[in-house]
Amino acid sequence: MLSAEGLTYAFGPVRALDGISFRLEAGHTLAVFGPNGAGKTTLLRVLAGQLRPQRGCAEVRGGRAAIGWISHQSFLYGHLTVIENLRFWASLYGVKREARDRRAAELLARLGLVERADQPVAALSRGLAQRATIARALMHDPAVLLLDEPFTGLDLAAAAELRRLLAELVGAGRVAVITTHNVDEGLELATDIAFQHRGRFVQLAPRAGRDRAQVADAYRKAVGVSGA
Amino acid sequence: MLERLKLAWVVARKDLLLEFRTRTAILSAVVFTALVLTVFNFGRDPTAVPTIDLAPSILWVTFTFAAMLALNRAFALELENHALEGLLVSPLSRTSLYWGKLIANLLFVTIVEAVGLPLFVLFFDVPVWHVLLPLVGVIALATVGFVAVGTLFSAMVIRTRFAELMLPVLLLPFLIPPLVGAVQVTARLLSGRPASEVVGWLRLLGAYDIVFVTLSTLLFPHTVDE
Numbered sequence: 219m220l221s222a223e224g225l226t227y228a229f230g231p232v233r234a235l236d237g238i239s240f241r242l243e244a245g246h247t248l249a250v251f252g253p254n255g256a257g258k259t260t261l262l263r264v265l266a267g268q269l270r271p272q273r274g275c276a277e278v279r280g281g282r283a284a285i286g287w288i289s290h291q292s293f294l295y296g297h298l299t300v301i302e303n304l305r306f307w308a309s310l311y312g313v314k315r316e317a318r319d320r321r322a323a324e325l326l327a328r329l330g331l332v333e334r335a336d337q338p339v340a341a342l343s344r345g346l347a348q349r350a351t352i353a354r355a356l357m358h359d360p361a362v363l364l365l366d367e368p369f370t371g372l373d374l375a376a377a378a379e380l381r382r383l384l385a386e387l388v389g390a391g392r393v394a395v396i397t398t399h400n401v402d403e404g405l406e407l408a409t410d411i412a413f414q415h416r417g418r419f420v421q422l423a424p425r426a427g428r429d430r431a432q433v434a435d436a437y438r439k440a441v442g443v444s445g446a
Numbered sequence: 447m448l449e450r451l452k453l454a455w456v457v458a459r460k461d462l463l464l465e466f467r468t469r470t471a472i473l474s475a476v477v478f479t480a481l482v483l484t485v486f487n488f489g490r491d492p493t494a495v496p497t498i499d500l501a502p503s504i505l506w507v508t509f510t511f512a513a514m515l516a517l518n519r520a521f522a523l524e525l526e527n528h529a530l531e532g533l534l535v536s537p538l539s540r541t542s543l544y545w546g547k548l549i550a551n552l553l554f555v556t557i558v559e560a561v562g563l564p565l566f567v568l569f570f571d572v573p574v575w576h577v578l579l580p581l582v583g584v585i586a587l588a589t590v591g592f593v594a595v596g597t598l599f600s601a602m603v604i605r606t607r608f609a610e611l612m613l614p615v616l617l618l619p620f621l622i623p624p625l626v627g628a629v630q631v632t633a634r635l636l637s638g639r640p641a642s643e644v645v646g647w648l649r650l651l652g653a654y655d656i657v658f659v660t661l662s663t664l665l666f667p668h669t670v671d672e
Contacts, residue, residue: 266535283537293532295460295523297467309456310536338467 219244219393220265220362224274227260227417234260235271236417242410247384247394249404249425251437252414258397259290261414262364265395278362283311286360288368292351296340300331300350303339304357311358318357325353328383330376344371352380356387363387363394369403381406401434413440450542457538457546462553464523471519472557475512479562482508487569501570502632506625508566509559509585510592514614516554517596520547521604530604530670540667544597548659551593559585577635584635584651588628591654595620598662602669620658627651 220242227235234257242248252258263269265276266287278284294303301322308318326332329349334342339350348371355363363384369377384407388394397414398404405411405425411433412422420440428436465472486504490497524530533543563585567574574581596617603612627647634644 268531268535281537282535285535287532287535289528289531291528291531293529294527295464295529296526297464298460302463306456306460307532307536310453310533310538312537 219279220277220395222265222274222276225261225264225271225276226273227264227269227271233257233417235264237274238414238417238419239274240410240412240419240422242393242395244391244393245388246409247388247396247407248410248412249408250395250397250412250414251399251401251404251441252397253399253441256414256441257417258399258414259366262287262289262366262395262397266364280361283358284361285364286355286358286362287364288351288355289366292339292347292354294339294347294350294354297338299336299338300326300342300353301335303350304353307354308357313358321357321359322353325356328379329353330379345373345376348372349376356383361392363392365394365396367398368396369398401430401437405430405433413437415441450539451545453538453542454545454549457543458549458553461520461523461547461550465519465554471515472554475515475554475558476561478515479508479512479558480565482511483562483565483569497570497572498636499633501566501572502629502636504570505562505566505632506588506629508562509555509589510621510625512558512562513555513589513593513596514617516551516558517593517600517617518610518613520551520597520600522609525604534670540670541663543670544601544663544666547601548594548597551597552589555589555593559589572636574636577638581632581635584628584631584648587648587651587655588624591624591651591658592621594655594659594662598666598669601666624651624654627654
C-alpha cells in the first residue's frame with residue numbers, strides 16, 4: 219500500500235534521507251522516532267510527493283488522492299471559516315457535495331469543532347487550529363495517513379480522541395506513518411517502529427509487544443538521546 | 447477537461463471569497479485607480495496636448511498598474527500557512543490551479559476596470575458612449591492577455607525576495623505588445639476612425655491572448671514545482 223525504496227534526499231551537503239526503505243501493508247502504522255534534524259519531516263515530504271527524491275522511489279497505492287497529510291503547516295486559509303476550509307480542500311480531492319457535508323459534520327463532531335465551524339481559522343487557538351488541520355487532512359477519507367507530529371498543540375482530551383480516530387482508521391485498513399521525537403506519543407498506535415538518525419533508519423522492526431520502557435531503551439541505544 | 451474547469455472554478459471561488467472577506471487588494475486597486483486618474487487629470491495641461499490624444503495612454507497605464515496589485519496578491523494568498531504546498535501535493539492539476547488563478551485575477555481586474563472606466567470618462571470628459579461596446583471588447587481582449595502573463599509571473603516570483611518589486615520588472619516588458627495594441631485601438635475608437643484601421647491591432651491582441659494563455663498554461667507547472 220505504501221512503499222519506499224532507497225529514498226535519498228540532501229539539502230546541499232546535509233543528507234536528510236540516506237537510503238530509507240520500508241513497506242507498509244493495510245492496517246499497519248509505522249511510528250518513526252528520531253531527534254530534531256533526523257530527517258523525519260523530509261521523509262514525509264518525499265512520501266507526500268512534495269519533494270522528489272534524488273535517489274530511490276516512493277509508491278503510494280492510489281496516488282496523491284489517497285494521501286492525507288498533516289504537516290507542520292496547516293494549509294488552512296485564515297480568513298475562511300473552518301467549514302469553508304474543509305469544503306474547499308475536500309473539493310480538490312474530488313469529494314462530492316453530499317459526502318463532503320456528511321464527512322465534515324462527522325469530523326467536526328469527533329474533533330470538538332462543531333461550535334467553531336463558522337469561525338475564521340485565524341481566530342482559533344493553536345490547539346483548535348491543529349484539530350482543524352486534522353479534519354482537513356481526513357476530509358477525503360485517505361487510505362494513507364502521513365502524520366508529522368500530529369499531537370502538537372492538542373490538549374489531553376483532543377490527543378486521546380485523535381488516537382482513537384487514528385486507531386479506527388488503521389483498523390479499517392488504512393496505513394499510517396507517524397513521525398515524532400516523543401516515544402510516548404507514537405507508541406500506542408504503532409505496529410512497526412523505526413528509529414531515524416541522520417537520515418537513516420538505524421532500526422526498523424515490528425513493535426512485537428515491546429512496552430514503552432523497552433522501546434525508549436532501544437531508542438536511547440540506537441540514537442543516543444532520550445525519547446521521552 | 448470539464449473536471450479541470452470545475453476545479454479551476456473551486457480555486458477561483460476560494461480566491462474571490464478571500465478577497466471579499468478582506469477587501470484589501472480590491473480597495474487598494476480601486477483607490478489607486480482613482481488617484482492615478484486624479485493626478486493625470488490635474489497634472490496635464492489641456493491647452494498643450496488635446497485630451498483625446500493623451501486619454502488612451504492614461505487609461506491603459508492606469509489599468510496596467512492597478513492590475514499589478516491584483517496579480518501581486520494572486521499567489522501571496524497561498525503563502526499563508528503554506529497553503530501552496532497543500533495545493534501542490536493535492537490531486538489538483540497544475541492546469542486547474544493556473545486557470546483558477548487566471549479566472550480570479552480576470553474577475554478582479556474586471557471589477558477594477560469597471561470602476562476605472564466611468565472615472566476616466568468623468569475626469570477626461572471623453573465621448574465613449576457611441577463606442578462603448580467596442581471599447582469594452584478591446585479592454586476585455588487586452589486584459590485577458592496581460593492577466594494571463596501576469597498570473598504566470600506572479601507564480602514565478604512568489605518564492606523570491608521582494609516579489610512585489612520583481613513582478614513589475616519582469617512583467618512590464620511582456621506587456622508592451624498588448625498595451626501598444628490596446629492604446630492604438632482605444633485612440634482610434636475614441637477619435638471615430640473607421641474600423642478598418644484597428645483590424646490589425648485587434649488581430650495582434652487576439653494572437654497575443656491565444657499564444658500567451660496557451661504558453662502560460664504549459665509553463666505554469668515548471669514555475670511552481672520545486
